[in-house]
Amino acid sequence: MATNITWHPGLTHTERAALRRQPGLTVWLTGLSASGKSTIATALEQHLLHNNLAAYRLDGDNIRFGLNKDLAFSPADRAENIRRIAEVAKLFADSATVAIAAFISPYAADRKLARELHESAGLVFVEVHVDVPIDVAEERDPKGLYKKAKAGIIKDFTGVSPDAPYEVPVNPEVYIDTSKESVEEAVAKIVRYLADKGILKLPEEQLHA
Template sequence: MATNITWHPGLTHDERSKFRGQGGLTIWLTGLSASGKSTIATALEQHLLHNGLAAYRLDGDNIRFGLNKDLGFSEKDRNENIRRIAEVSKLFADSTTISITSFISPYRADRDQARALHDKDNIPFIEVYVDVPVEVAEQRDPKGLYKKARAGLIPEFTGISAPYEEPTKPEIHLHSDTTSVEEAVQIIVDYLAEKGYIKAL
């Protein structure tokens, strides 16, 4: 770890929010592969942007191919993947952007650490559990990952050969096998408005 660094205080989160007219927060979508996380996150980002709110989505496409391209899928690498995502998401949220993350994030301890990181700076953290039975996820399997995992071609695949630890108290619990993408987005938006993070849309 670097020791010859100094923290330089600048604008507070509240000051940024006042200047930009928007508060930042993190919406953390977690769930099995093919649960619908990315589809919901994409639709949510578009909905917020169309309504004049600054929002940005973080997922495997812009993290695993860039910032975290040096990481694999071992438990240690998954831990580090989520740690980095949490730090980046908090920076976006601190800038008063609505940060939307869409990652399996299978370990409860990692998600708890992400929450604690936000709590430390009083930045809202909303955990959204995109719940789907594994057999439904396997039926969807848009990338053919479950089929490969069943054939032993993908070691440590979440839900098959690696664990997924379900959230115990998520702010929002979506059942994506019975809830449409549009309904899921509205549930999240309604929650944000109810808590006063955004105006009703």
């Protein structure tokens, strides 16, 4: 860790939020591959943007094309992947933007770290468990990953490989079962939570996806 560095303070989060007329926060979607995280995250981003709220989606696959292209899928690499994303999401949230992070993030300890990074900085962190029965995820399998994992072609695949478990969130702020709820219903549930908790102020007509 570098020691010859100095933190340079600037505008506070409160000042940025006041100037931009919106709060910054992170909505963290976690769940198995093919649970629908990215689809919901994209729809949520569009909904917020259409309602004049600054929002930006951080997607698991997209991030690995750039920032995290040096990481694989070992437990250590997964932990570092989430640590970096948590720091990036925190920066977006501090800038008075709604950061929408869609990552499998299988380990409870890593999600706890992401939450603590935000809360220690006075930033809102909302965990959304995007759940789906694994047989439904396998049926969807848009990338063919479950088939490859079961065939032994892909190692360390969450939910299939014995050494790659998914640790289910115990008390997420929002729970969504995509085998029963549509994308529109999922977005509406997240937005309704943010409004009910006073995190985002939206007119009633804007609470529906």
